[in-house]
Amino acid sequence: MEAIIEKYKKSGVKLTPQRLAIIKFLEGNTSHPTADDIFKSIKKDYPTISFATVYNTLEMLKTNNGLVEVTINPERKHYDPNVETHHHAICKSCGLIVDIFTDFSKALGVVEDEVSGFVFSGNHINFYGRCGDCTSERDS
Amino acid sequence: MEAIIEKYKKSGVKLTPQRLAIIKFLEGNTSHPTADDIFKSIKKDYPTISFATVYNTLEMLKTNNGLVEVTINPERKHYDPNVETHHHAICKSCGLIVDIFTDFSKALGVVEDEVSGFVFSGNHINFYGRCGDCTSERDS
DNA sequence: TTCTAAGTTAAGAATGATTCTACTTAACGG
DNA sequence: CCGTTAAGTAGAATCATTCTTAACTTAGAA
Ligand SMILES: [Mn+2]
Ligand SMILES: [Mn+2]
Ligand SMILES: [Zn+2]
Ligand SMILES: [Zn+2]
Numbered sequence: 001m002e003a004i005i006e007k008y009k010k011s012g013v014k015l016t017p018q019r020l021a022i023i024k025f026l027e028g029n030t031s032h033p034t035a036d037d038i039f040k041s042i043k044k045d046y047p048t049i050s051f052a053t054v055y056n057t058l059e060m061l062k063t064n065n066g067l068v069e070v071t072i073n074p075e076r077k078h079y080d081p082n083v084e085t086h087h088h089a090i091c092k093s094c095g096l097i098v099d100i101f102t103d104f105s106k107a108l109g110v111v112e113d114e115v116s117g118f119v120f121s122g123n124h125i126n127f128y129g130r131c132g133d134c135t136s137e138r139d140s
Numbered sequence: 141m142e143a144i145i146e147k148y149k150k151s152g153v154k155l156t157p158q159r160l161a162i163i164k165f166l167e168g169n170t171s172h173p174t175a176d177d178i179f180k181s182i183k184k185d186y187p188t189i190s191f192a193t194v195y196n197t198l199e200m201l202k203t204n205n206g207l208v209e210v211t212i213n214p215e216r217k218h219y220d221p222n223v224e225t226h227h228h229a230i231c232k233s234c235g236l237i238v239d240i241f242t243d244f245s246k247a248l249g250v251v252e253d254e255v256s257g258f259v260f261s262g263n264h265i266n267f268y269g270r271c272g273d274c275t276s277e278r279d280s
Numbered sequence: 281t282t283c284t285a286a287g288t289t290a291a292g293a294a295t296g297a298t299t300c301t302a303c304t305t306a307a308c309g310g
Numbered sequence: 311c312c313g314t315t316a317a318g319t320a321g322a323a324t325c326a327t328t329c330t331t332a333a334c335t336t337a338g339a340a
Contacts, residue, residue, distance in 0.1 A: 046319095107248075122268045309314095
């Protein structure tokens, strides 16, 4: 946490209580929250916070490489403080998003030569299915 | 085309001129158009068409397995008449979306056992990069 | 053919996530 | 402390998509 704060100070951004609250909320968070999830959570401690602040902070974090947008749900954006390359499993029933850290670069690399003219810089895999809870629910 | 028309007739939907125009526009289309792209194109022949009809028809096609939504662009949905499993290359510069038909099931299958409780039913890979045009443009 | 029921279209209103605006407030280097 | 200036806030605006409702086709029955 301290290291994270230092990082932002160096990049010249002001560390307001609201920003720190959002950074703390996201730190180590693997739930892939939406802007609304973040807003609701921060509102408990900062009742006057506005969506503008949430979105502005997310934008700031994005440009400082502290956050990535996860484009999985066409209805709204999800945010992920884990900026390392990784993939996701998505439950088609309840929307749960789970991280997958397996490295597929070898298996995928071969193909990247086959697409005419493209120069690739990254990839992301979505695995669709049903999570444990939703599977056992249907069985019963 | 004839086969496609038969397919929808059988499923009990009425094939109106607007619907046929949309189906024709999509048939074999690999450009991954948005609802607005479709609307603009159909409007040339049917000036009174509305967005409601475009969205209704897309919904109808989706439920009849004649179309899939492509969740790649967080700003708007793209539609793909190719319902076979395939993947996409996305140009980060111009937004071009190109199909990739390589089969990765073997390489990905191994992992699917490792995610606790999940039962998987499909996957989709996004390859990010720059297309040929955008790459040569930057070079010059 | 003509009639009907059911499904479809079109215009515009409604929704909801995200962005913008105008103004107030507070962070922080000096 | 102070001044500069970035950041916070409330609410309006935007824009893709969905909803509502009345008028209109379609296809089958008579
Ligand atoms: Mn993740
Ligand atoms: Mn495609
Ligand atoms: Zn689930
Ligand atoms: Zn390009």
